[in-house]
Amino acid sequence: MTEIKDLIATHIQNIPYSGIRKFFDVANEIEGVISLGVGEPDFETPWAIRERGIYTLEKCRTVYTSNAGLLELREEISRYLKRKNNLDYNPKGQVLVTVGASEGIDLALRAVINPGDEVLIPEPSYVSYKPCIIMAGGIPIVITTKVENEFRLTAEEILEKLTDKTKALILPYPNNPTGAIMEKKDLEKIADVLKDRDIVIISDEIYSELTYGGIKHTSIAEIDSMYNKTIVLNGFSKSYAMTGWRLGYAAGPKELIAAMTKIHQYIIMCAPTISQYSAIEALRCCDDDVSKMRKEYDARRRVMLNGFRKMGLECFEALGAFYLFPCIKSTGLSSDEFCERLLYEAKVAVVPGTALGECGEGFIRCSYAYSIEAIQKALQKIEAFIKKYRKE
Amino acid sequence: MKKDIIEILEKDSRKTAAEIAVMLGKSEQEVAVAIAEMEADNIICGYTTLINWEKIYKDGGFVTALIEVKVTPQRDLGFDKIAERIYNFDKVKSVYLMSGAYDLTVIMEGKNLLEISKFISAKLSTLDSVLSTATHFVLKKYKEHGIILNAENKNDERMIVSP
Ligand SMILES: Cc1ncc(COP(=O)(O)O)c(C=O)c1O
Numbered sequence: 173m174t175e176i177k178d179l180i181a182t183h184i185q186n187i188p189y190s191g192i193r194k195f196f197d198v199a200n201e202i203e204g205v206i207s208l209g210v211g212e213p214d215f216e217t218p219w220a221i222r223e224r225g226i227y228t229l230e231k232c233r234t235v236y237t238s239n240a241g242l243l244e245l246r247e248e249i250s251r252y253l254k255r256k257n258n259l260d261y262n263p264k265g266q267v268l269v270t271v272g273a274s275e276g277i278d279l280a281l282r283a284v285i286n287p288g289d290e291v292l293i294p295e296p297s298y299v300s301y302k303p304c305i306i307m308a309g310g311i312p313i314v315i316t317t318k319v320e321n322e323f324r325l326t327a328e329e330i331l332e333k334l335t336d337k338t339k340a341l342i343l344p345y346p347n348n349p350t351g352a353i354m355e356k357k358d359l360e361k362i363a364d365v366l367k368d369r370d371i372v373i374i375s376d377e378i379y380s381e382l383t384y385g386g387i388k389h390t391s392i393a394e395i396d397s398m399y400n401k402t403i404v405l406n407g408f409s410k411s412y413a414m415t416g417w418r419l420g421y422a423a424g425p426k427e428l429i430a431a432m433t434k435i436h437q438y439i440i441m442c443a444p445t446i447s448q449y450s451a452i453e454a455l456r457c458c459d460d461d462v463s464k465m466r467k468e469y470d471a472r473r474r475v476m477l478n479g480f481r482k483m484g485l486e487c488f489e490a491l492g493a494f495y496l497f498p499c500i501k502s503t504g505l506s507s508d509e510f511c512e513r514l515l516y517e518a519k520v521a522v523v524p525g526t527a528l529g530e531c532g533e534g535f536i537r538c539s540y541a542y543s544i545e546a547i548q549k550a551l552q553k554i555e556a557f558i559k560k561y562r563k564e
Numbered sequence: 565m566k567k568d569i570i571e572i573l574e575k576d577s578r579k580t581a582a583e584i585a586v587m588l589g590k591s592e593q594e595v596a597v598a599i600a601e602m603e604a605d606n607i608i609c610g611y612t613t614l615i616n617w618e619k620i621y622k623d624g625g626f627v628t629a630l631i632e633v634k635v636t637p638q639r640d641l642g643f644d645k646i647a648e649r650i651y652n653f654d655k656v657k658s659v660y661l662m663s664g665a666y667d668l669t670v671i672m673e674g675k676n677l678l679e680i681s682k683f684i685s686a687k688l689s690t691l692d693s694v695l696s697t698a699t700h701f702v703l704k705k706y707k708e709h710g711i712i713l714n715a716e717n718k719n720d721e722r723m724i725v726s727p
Contacts, residue, residue, distance in 0.1 A: 210723065210725065475583075521724050
């Protein structure tokens with residue numbers, strides 16, 4: 173008899189567990205850890221949204237919705253994208269409500285990948301793109317973004333990796349883990365090299381509300397030549413502090429959204445109904461809550477950046493998401509060593525850059541989704557830790 | 565910038581100019597000057613601590629009352645003069661001019677109901693312009709200045725590390 177584990181599909185066996193998962197298992201064993209390791213907001217979901225959730229339960233609105241999601245919610249999403257990015261999407265046919273942006277990533281990839289198609293992913297970036305491409309039968313082609321460019325993606329870097337097999341580009345900005353953003357001028361340059369290609373751009377804009385320094389998020393879909401090639405993915409997790417509600421959405425050309433809806437219909441049926449009703453409230457009434465959170469993140473970002481620079485860690489000024497990505501090469505440690513020792517010796521958890529792409533070597537991801545007091549405490553410990561290693 | 569500074573101070577008045585400067589990406593000097601100006605302009609009127617007195621006076625000995633006061637406004641002076649006569653008493657914590665059924669809301673603190681009643685009958689009701697008062701005692705304070713007083717200490721429910 174074969175062992176059970178050998179019954180697992182080979183391509184699934186071959187996919188490694190995420191580096192973050194492994195690190196979590198270690199960190200979770202240690203008592204009294206201060207963490208800068210999370211990828212989710214520390215804020216509570218605004219009360220108006222939670223209250224709507226309670227009301228939804230009271231009214232027993234607990235049945236399936238249409239596959240694409242409540243029309244009322246799709247209409248609000250459509251209005252939101254118009255208001256924020258001046259994008260026009262018809263709520264009937266161009267918007268799909270998903271189980272987080274996570275599902276959107278999977279659907280978009282499955283909808284466009286034929287076996288052997290190549291998909292470009294700028295790295296360092298979020299952990300799930302690569303496995304999702306592989307599971308969809310595609311080949312991930314990594315583009316290494318560089319700290320000299322503040323981890324923005326350049327047209328030259330895309331050109332280097334473009335082939336006849338390139339089917340899609342994942343555009344993950346504002347970026348997890350680097351905090352990099354792409355401004356209009358950066359997007360226009362990459363649009364120039366993509367506009368005459370048959371390529372789909374999967375734009376993961378989950379951090380779109382979190383940009384700083386007076387720069388508003390631009391979606392690549394705002395560029396005329398890109399609108400018809402782009403699937404915009406977004407959600408409620410980060411902007412409204414709703415990670416556990418599992419709700420996101422995709423917007424794009426109707427043919428692509430229809431294909432994604434077909435997959436969604438068979439594997440998910442519909443996104444959670446209570447979350448959908450609550451999200452209507454979020455889009456209607458919570459702009460102020462979002463700006464308050466943004467302001468608070470911005471202050472923390474400055475405190476953390478200032479702290480790293482003061483202790484002599486090079487760190488570019490990230491203008492998006494809620495991460496800083498300082499370089500730790502000056503300690504002589506690899507990212508993994510740094511994070512493991514920091515955890516055991518200083519009891520501070522941060523994420524090794526390598527968990528988010530091999531090119532993250534030499535960097536660590538530090539989240540500022542924590543109170544300023546917690547950040548300051550962690551910074552003090554990191555500083556003491558670094559001093560020790562510099563001397564040795 | 566001034567608005568950003570007071571938003572921070574409103575939440576935590578112990579933040580120093582140096583800390584605020586880092587949070588806002590300004591120089592300490594700029595922030596210190598702005599704070600001094602706002603103090604001079606009575607925009608920042610004081611720095612206090614929000615105290616949950618119920619925890620100190622567990623067995624009583626501390627009450628808060630809200631008093632609705634109807635008054636006759638005075639010629640040329642309106643309500644300001646009478647408000648001043650009232651707010652100058654130490655025990656009076658807040659005085660607001662209201663629209664609607666009555667004119668002034670007076671919030672005061674005292675050791676017990678008797679002390680407050682005495683104050684009202686002796687000092688408040690006897691003022692010439694005061695027509696009537698209605699006193700309400702506070703039984704429990706839930707939230708003050710945007711802060712929930714008996715908030716449970718919430719644990720961070722998040723996993724230590726997540727993608
Ligand atoms: C870049 C990025 N995309 C997508 C997600 C998943 O978000 P959701 O909760 O909407 O599935 C995350 C969460 O960490 C993320 O960082």
